[in-house]
Amino acid sequence: MAKLDELKKHLKKGEVYRRTDLAQWSKSVDRHLDALLRDGTLQKLSQGVYYYPKETAFGKTPPEEEVLVRSFLKDDRFLLTSPNLYNSLGVGTTQLYNLRRVYNHKRHGEFMLGNRKFDFQVKHHFPNKLTPEFILVDLVNNLDRLAEDKQEVLKNVLNKAETMDARKLAHSVTLYGTAKTKKLLAPVVSTTNILHRRKKNAVKYAS
Incomplete structure (x- = not known):
């Protein structure tokens, strides 16, 4: 004893x-x-x-989920997220998922930790913290997994992207977007589009 x-x-x-x-x-x-x-x-x-x-x-x-994941990975380098966060963008997603996604450098696969399911995905690049721009890019990366009408969601995503910080969004697309995501979001993150939006905003603020 x-x-x-x-x-x-x-x-x-x-x-x-x-x-x-x-x-x-x-x-x-x-x-x-x-x-x-x-x-x-x-x-x-x-x-x-x-x-x-x-x-x-x-x-x-x-x-706490972060404590649990940190111990499981034996690593501080991870990003804990969830498909439920897509609903905060207001682009037509409404489903709730009993799943937490963990982007990391070491483990891949679904694991039950306690009574919670975690989807560990090995990624070379992910941000230190969640941002609206990253969440939007992540949604498009996982568009094929969504239960909603994918074409309708994508149309809403493109409209949403037009209202976001162009520089931050372009940065997130470049660093974290898949090849398919980069192609789908190209119309809203192209240099021509970004310059057009800046010019339009400058005119709006001047008037």
């Missing part, structure tokens, strides 16, 4: 641990893991991944 109590001193509520994390504090990690699971100190989220839940007035809280 003394060794188990010593291990517990290293654990912090709200944190997610891998078996390898615990092994640095225990020479009998599997036996101690069994004990920690039995007494409720840890909860198993997936193979080799465990959570030390926080206690609130409403019971034990689930782990």
